[in-house]
Structure formats: structure tokens, C-alpha cells
Amino acid sequence: MTEKPEEEMEASSTVAASSIQPPFSSQTSSVFPFVGDLFDADGGDTDSLGFLELLGLRDLYHTPPPLLFDHLPPAAGRGAEPPDGGNIPATPSSISTSSSTEAATAIRALTTSPAAAASAGDEGSEQQQKTSKAEEEGGKKKGQKRQKGPRFAFKTRSEVDHLEDGYRWRKYGQKAVKNSPYPRSYYRCTSATCGVKKRVERSSEDPAVVVTTYEGQHTHPSPILPRGHAHQPLLIPPPPPPPIGLSVLPSMGLSLPILGSYLHPSPATLPDFRPAAAVPPLPPLTHNAFSNRTAAEAEASSRDHGLLQDLIPSEIRKSDEL
């Protein structure tokens, strides 16, 4: 395997973000997304969509087919090379929320590595193909390909490996991770029609950090109250309203715990989610941990990109706008 563990790249920004103190208190000491490295592993600062989008919102916002976000150093792939790490910015980058088809297209064009681009091309149907293929071939243990759908990862500082994100997951595997004393767990959304998967592993460098990788997008509403962990703050904003003329998915809450926590400074604000009409329905938030910018700045940016922008340093946004 190529020794390019996500952690390696994440580490740098991890530190930077560690100062953030998201509102996870029940079990999580602190949470913070590392949108930066993980997201732009690709090197294409401008080519990644926001994780929100990747989680499904993307489809809600963009008509174009799925793409990008194959950034994650293919955990599986020793084969996959680290994204053209050509320009891995020092600051968290690449989370761009292109809120227009045009932008999406541009992004697509920029899609980093050929491999990524290639896979991105048919990611959308990949999962289905995979499934049908597996069935076709007699179906078991077959459908394991590499890039399935858009993937994105983030790191959280948590005591628990599996963070509640509003969806129900079933663990289907666990493997030892090379160069790490911690195992990686594989989860799949319990919804039969939902092929979303996620991997959870602890950083070998910082055991307190949990790296969660999402793959695919939910095609169903969030159960909201998974496994009766009502005591745990769920950070899933209500499904966004059908955006700009395209509502591909019924509703997909964000399956990002930390992201959620970010979007919502405190669990209590969750319900504060407000649907917007033509703009990514993300609640404006200028006071989240990620905001280093001024409120005005954030506001300005959110006008075009929505809340996500709040998570992204101006530099990144800049590249996105370019």
C-alpha cells in the first residue's frame, strides 16, 4: 500500500483545527472536521465539492452526475496514488461549494487524477452496477471495486469510533489497518435501498482522532433517532428543500456528525435549520468554530455558496470562485 495514509496529510491541518471546540459533549470530547486535507487530497483545490454535497446534498444542488471526491487517499488502494498532491495547500482547502451547474461542470473538468475523473464519470451508476454485477455473477463477494461513489472523509476528535450521524449503520466488517494498531470498521447504511457506506478508523498518529470516510449518498430520509441514542446530539439538519429545480433525492440529511456539529454550534440549534430557496439550504452560520473570518465576510460568501462556505477558509473559497 502506498504509505500515504490520510492521517499523514491530515495531521497538519488537524493540529490547526484542534483548537476548535465543537459541541459534542456527551461522548465526544471534541469534534472537528478536517475538510481540508481529506478533501483536497486531490490537490485540486477547486475541484472538490463540499462534503455536504457529497453526502447527497450535492445531487440536490447539482444536476451533473456525481464526481470528484475520490480524493481520499484510496485507502484501499495502494494502487491509487495520492492525488496529485501537486498543490496541497497548507490550509484546509478544497471544500468548495459550487452552487451552480456551471461550477459543477468546471469542477468536473478539474477533477484531478485521471483515475478520479474516470471513476467520477460513472460513479453514479457504479454502485448499481456493482450490485447488479455481483448478483449477476452469482453474486457474493464480487462487487468489490474500487471507487464506488463520491467519497469524502473527515476527522473528529472523539472517544467513540462510531459517531451518531442520524442514520443507522450496520457494521459489516472490520480489518486491521497497516501501520496502525487500530482496526478499521466498515459500516453500511441499514436502509436496503441505500448503498452508503462508511469506514471508521482511528488515526494511528493520534488515537483520539477518528477518521470517518463516507462513500455514496443516502437515498432516504434520516431516521434521526438511531438506536435510541437520543441522548446523543444528532447533528443532522433536516433534509434540505428541493433546490434549484432538481431534487434527485427524496431527502437526505447530512450524515456528518462533525459537520453537523459545525453547522450547528450547539445541538440545540439543530432545528434551526432553515430552508432556502435558491441557495444551498444551509443555515448561515458565522459563529461556528471554523469561522475565522468576519461575520460580514462569511455572510458575503454564504450568499453564493451557503453555509458550507463558513467552513472553508477564505483562501479556499477564493480558489473556488476563481
Add this chain to the structure above:
DNA sequence: CGGCTTTGACCGGCGC
């Protein structure tokens, strides 16, 4: 009883 976790085996991709 249903759903979930655990765990070992298997499969396919990729590097050498």
C-alpha cells in the same frame, strides 16, 4: 425473534 456485531475466509486489484 429480529437486528446487529464479530470474525474468519474469500475475492479482486495492484505493485513488484
Add this chain to the structure above:
DNA sequence: GCGCCGGTCAAAGCCG
């Protein structure tokens, strides 16, 4: 071509 490794499957066991 071989071996390594990530990812997935599926049986068995556990729990509510």
C-alpha cells in the same frame, strides 16, 4: 506470475 492488502461476505453469536 506472485504476493500483499483492502474490502466484502456470511455464518455464528449476542443482545434487547
